[in-house]
Amino acid sequence: MKHLARKLVPFVLGGLVAITLVACNDDDDGPVGNGGNGGNGGNGGSNVVVLTGDIRGTRTLSPDSIYVIEGFLEVQPGGTLIVPAGTDLISDTNTRGSIVTLAAVGDDPSGRLVVQGTAAAPVIFRPGTAAQAAAGLVPAQAESCDRGEAGGIVMHGEAPINPLGGTAVSEGVARPFGGDNPADNSGDIQYLVILCGGVKVTPDNEINGLTMAGVGSGTRVSFVQAHLIADDGFEWFGGTVNGDHLVSSGNDDDAFDCDFGWNGTVQFFVAVQDPGLANRGMECDNDGNGSDNAPITEPTMLNGTWIGTGVERANSETNDGLYLRRNSAPKINNVIISNFGNIGIVVDGSASKNQAMTGNLIVDHALFFNNLRLAAPANLQVAQGDPLTNISFRLSGEYTSTDVPSAFGGGTYIEGDPLFPTPVSNAWSGACPNLVPGAGSPALDAANATTPSGPGVVDGSANYLGAFGGVDWMCQWTLWQQAQ
Numbered sequence: 083m084k085h086l087a088r089k090l091v092p093f094v095l096g097g098l099v100a101i102t103l104v105a106c107n108d109d110d111d112g113p114v115g116n117g118g119n120g121g122n123g124g125n126g127g128s129n130v131v132v133l134t135g136d137i138r139g140t141r142t143l144s145p146d147s148i149y150v151i152e153g154f155l156e157v158q159p160g161g162t163l164i165v166p167a168g169t170d171l172i173s174d175t176n177t178r179g180s181i182v183t184l185a186a187v188g189d190d191p192s193g194r195l196v197v198q199g200t201a202a203a204p205v206i207f208r209p210g211t212a213a214q215a216a217a218g219l220v221p222a223q224a225e226s227c228d229r230g231e232a233g234g235i236v237m238h239g240e241a242p243i244n245p246l247g248g249t250a251v252s253e254g255v256a257r258p259f260g261g262d263n264p265a266d267n268s269g270d271i272q273y274l275v276i277l278c279g280g281v282k283v284t285p286d287n288e289i290n291g292l293t294m295a296g297v298g299s300g301t302r303v304s305f306v307q308a309h310l311i312a313d314d315g316f317e318w319f320g321g322t323v324n325g326d327h328l329v330s331s332g333n334d335d336d337a338f339d340c341d342f343g344w345n346g347t348v349q350f351f352v353a354v355q356d357p358g359l360a361n362r363g364m365e366c367d368n369d370g371n372g373s374d375n376a377p378i379t380e381p382t383m384l385n386g387t388w389i390g391t392g393v394e395r396a397n398s399e400t401n402d403g404l405y406l407r408r409n410s411a412p413k414i415n416n417v418i419i420s421n422f423g424n425i426g427i428v429v430d431g432s433a434s435k436n437q438a439m440t441g442n443l444i445v446d447h448a449l450f451f452n453n454l455r456l457a458a459p460a461n462l463q464v465a466q467g468d469p470l471t472n473i474s475f476r477l478s479g480e481y482t483s484t485d486v487p488s489a490f491g492g493g494t495y496i497e498g499d500p501l502f503p504t505p506v507s508n509a510w511s512g513a514c515p516n517l518v519p520g521a522g523s524p525a526l527d528a529a530n531a532t533t534p535s536g537p538g539v540v541d542g543s544a545n546y547l548g549a550f551g552g553v554d555w556m557c558q559w560t561l562w563q564q565a566q
């Protein structure tokens with residue numbers, strides 16, 4: 083196909099570098115320009131390639147180049163963008179460069195993003211500019227970026243969602259999603275770090291770190307970190323996509339957010355919040371009105387470790403762990419809920435209360451530690467546990483004290499120190515926290531856990547509470563710097 087490539091004047095800052103502007107309507111492979119010597123260093127000799135516009139057909143990037151994404155880079159229906167291990171993806175700070183995959187149209191299947199990172203060579207998406215990349219400055223900038231300097235990754239698919247009519251338009255990028263193909267495939271992401279992203283396009287109209295809108299179960303999302311995001315780390319809007327080994331760290335708003343009928347499973351996840359800026363560990367709605375629209379938002383979350391801010395208000399909102407509301411009915415098992423400044427679990431409102439009463443909303447096999455609410459307001463009742471600070475169910479006015487045990491009373495709730503090598507109060511320190519429970523931890527006692535099973539489970543032997551049963555799968559490939 084036609085090439086719209088032109089070479090710009092080479093920069094001679096830190097070495098000879100060519101910037102190539104490529105309108106992405108070609109099926110070509112690799113950049114145009116002089117030969118690179120490995121993209122990660124960003125030093126002399128690497129090509130800097132600007133990506134903008136549309137991806138059609140299959141486009142495979144090269145780890146020998148540095149790619150600067152300007153605006154919304156859209157992987158069109160039928161298209162595939164392949165990103166090899168170790169490739170640098172720079173989100174242009176001036177245009178909040180974002181990768182957007184579009185939902186299927188007609189005979190063309192959903193656009194696909196394929197990220198082939200490894201633990202040793204993850205793909206890192208971070209803010210910068212073409213000029214900085216040419217000057218070799220972007221890798222250094224990764225040490226000092228701030229929330230909202232980059233865009234994000236926004237995936238759309240044609241799996242079922244619950245707005246009336248079965249389709250919707252996405253936040254932030256305003257593209258359609260939703261349909262009747264639960265097996266929809268929006269790509270295969272492995273070992274991706276999304277750094278300093280998230281954009282408030284307008285109030286309540288935001289790009290998250292990784293947005294999955296109507297994404298189907300044919301998609302793999304595996305080993306992904308969203309770090310220092312100006313909105314949620316991960317947000318699901320309906321769909322059936324599963325995930326594993328997800329890390330949400332230092333993000334404003336919620337570590338994980340779900341809405342519009344998401345029905346996937348996530349096994350192995352970590353949330354670590356910044357004491358200076360955060361909202362909830364997990365926020366779940368069926369929709370904004372708490373309707374009965376089907377499919378109901380009822381994801382399965384297994385083997386997760388949540389570490390809150392340790393302060394009651396990390397910004398203008400209280401710091402609660404799991405905030406489950408508006409008729410959502412998640413099923414959450416084998417988890418550690420710790421260090422939230424306010425309440426460990428909030429089941430808010432009559433709709434989600436009814437889901438809990440009928441056994442559809444489940445939080446079970448949970449270890450609570452160091453959640454800090456010290457005094458109960460009038461609408462707070464405690465169904466389980468002593469002291470109040472570690473296990474707290476905040477209940478709206480519709481509840482009575484006898485309601486609660488019927489919903490949660492049969493569960494396995496443990497209080498105690500998980501014995502992490504890194505104390506929960508120091509998890510947000512600028513270094514990767516060691517959250518593998520030490521010997522004797524109640525998190526490792528199989529009697530406190532359930533055996534994971536079902537679609538989306540990647541390890542059926544993870545009979546423990548939290549994200550780690552003995553092996554740290556996180557610190558080799560994730561980034562933990564503080565905001566600028």
Ligand SMILES: [Ca+2]
Binds near residue numbers: 288289290313314339
């Ligand atoms: Ca959001």
Ligand SMILES: [Ca+2]
Binds near residue numbers: 335336361362365
């Ligand atoms: Ca929130």
Ligand SMILES: [Ca+2]
Binds near residue numbers: 314335336365
């Ligand atoms: Ca949110």
Ligand SMILES: [Ca+2]
Binds near residue numbers: 340365366367
């Ligand atoms: Ca939300």
